[in-house]
Amino acid sequence: VLIGPGLLKQSPELFEKHQVGERLFLISNPLVSRLFTDDLARDLSRNGFNVVSLQFPDGEKFKNLQTVENIYTDLIDQGADRSITLVAVGGGVTGDVVGFVASTFLRGVRYIQIPTTLLSQVDSSVGGKTGVNHQEGKNLIGAFYQPYLVCADTETLLTLPQREFQSGAYEVLKYGLIGDLEFFNLIASSMKDIQNRTQTVLTDVVRRCCEVKVAIVSSDETEKGLRRILNFGHTFGHALEAVTQFKLLTHGEAIGYGMLAATHLSISKGYLDASSGQRIIDCVRSIGSLPSLESVLIEDILQAMKRDKKRAEDQNVFVLLRSIGNPIISTNIQRKNLIEAWERAKESAQIEVAD
């Protein structure tokens, strides 16, 4: 995993140094192509690589088997063999789809991730999760398959729309909360620099997020135990995405709400002290304002939780905090605690922050 500003421009040398094969298929969406991939293809071609660019439309609704099959067909039509390398340039959708294609084309070819969003730089580019959606649910089809190389160029984040950048910042905060107190302190104290996308700070923060994730994933590659703590904020978060039909909230915003709810649950269960809780809430709010969810019914949220694929033995798994940086898995949560935590989360989200 390489992280830093300007990596995209250095790709030809980096690919040579890491002995990536000569035949590259760059895969991205039309917008990312205009921003980055067209230039990248040109630079790589000039340096002797044999480059083919493929595109598929942007968005979660194209993260499906049909897109995967279209890419297989393109690869076959171009005479792709096992020596090729797929290069995913873009956000989480591109990375997940391309990783899945790489894991299943000719029983596995090399792939490189070039994540260009904050969310994908800290989250989907490490851990080897690949996959697509099924009409009946997200990420139901997929495989664990490790990229050959990850190049996270923090300069690509300069072009991200503000809301998408903030969405990634919620995931950054998650790594502070499950990682360690010192990292949380860094995030809380550098939030302005993060928001200004200062390259040195972003490089440091993205690297530390990846380190937290690598440490967790490497001890638990197939998600049976420790890896579940990566789902801090996700039990509520996934349910919120589902009840709002993946339209009202970005993934990061849903996790923002989920972290607020998990924080209140941690306090009400007696795990977390109130002043640490307040620090977390303040930090969530410092990222930006969350869309109002006043119209969402708690009963719908609870129903959606029951359909979560990460349920274990009919109980939802919650990741709570004993302290900042010290997560704990809990399955034994009462309905009334959930309702109360949700009410408090909504209140925490709504109050305006003084600047």
Next chain:
Amino acid sequence: VLIGPGLLKQSPELFEKHQVGERLFLISNPLVSRLFTDDLARDLSRNGFNVVSLQFPDGEKFKNLQTVENIYTDLIDQGADRSITLVAVGGGVTGDVVGFVASTFLRGVRYIQIPTTLLSQVDSSVGGKTGVNHQEGKNLIGAFYQPYLVCADTETLLTLPQREFQSGAYEVLKYGLIGDLEFFNLIASSMKDIQNRTQTVLTDVVRRCCEVKVAIVSSDETEKGLRRILNFGHTFGHALEAVTQFKLLTHGEAIGYGMLAATHLSISKGYLDASSGQRIIDCVRSIGSLPSLESVLIEDILQAMKRDKKRAEDQNVFVLLRSIGNPIISTNIQRKNLIEAWERAKESAQIEVAD
């Protein structure tokens, strides 16, 4: 890998002993269901397993992504989670499809192979190759994914049609030729018992084939080097299947022809002595008569070889023999040698064997 007569009836105990989970999805085709799976489902249910049976139509043409997607949908509709175990009951197509579904559903669930053909017992049930066809070629989509358990019940072979059984016998012979001389001698001397499907002999032969394969595969899981010797007879064989549109020949018969051609190539290149070559030819012929290929043009075969996905740097890879049990990889084969080897292979196949 468990091998022997009567294993199917012992499945409930075997599954319990090997701590297979409680929720099982048995997947097979309609014919195999009538022969084996219906009884198996009943036995397992009586022993406390939660069993759902799924079927998809028989044959290579249903080995595609559409079938895979249908199985995903069935699994989701039945509320399948990560604790389930898929059980593939049938031949190579069933094993390959179910293995691929297992490798990609919820990023990987357990699966068990119950191969019911000779070919799948010796070949497709070990090695972790899973996959489906793309409209532009066989097995272009797939993954390496190991089964949790393989139960090869040699009694299931008693119901196999003669031609399909013989087809498997060619693959058995392949393992003798690439494995060791002693195993080849056993196959050659027990061909009558094998053909009569004597259970003790079949158990021994299937086990030894699997041992040869495991030894090769475990030293080379992703097919970069040694594993290629498993393709003895397959360079010609795949080309023959392609030019006859997968209709005239079974896979085993194509490999039978391919082994004859590889034997003649081995002799003409000076690797193999003529008397060993004759022993191999006699053994291939003792399996049965091969369909005539007089109408197939050598030019078409050579063209089909050029499209083989296992080509390396524009040259076809041939597995030849230095002696029986002693294979060697060769890429440097002249066109005239191929034409001559094919002519001799056809002659060897056509001469009637004295009983």
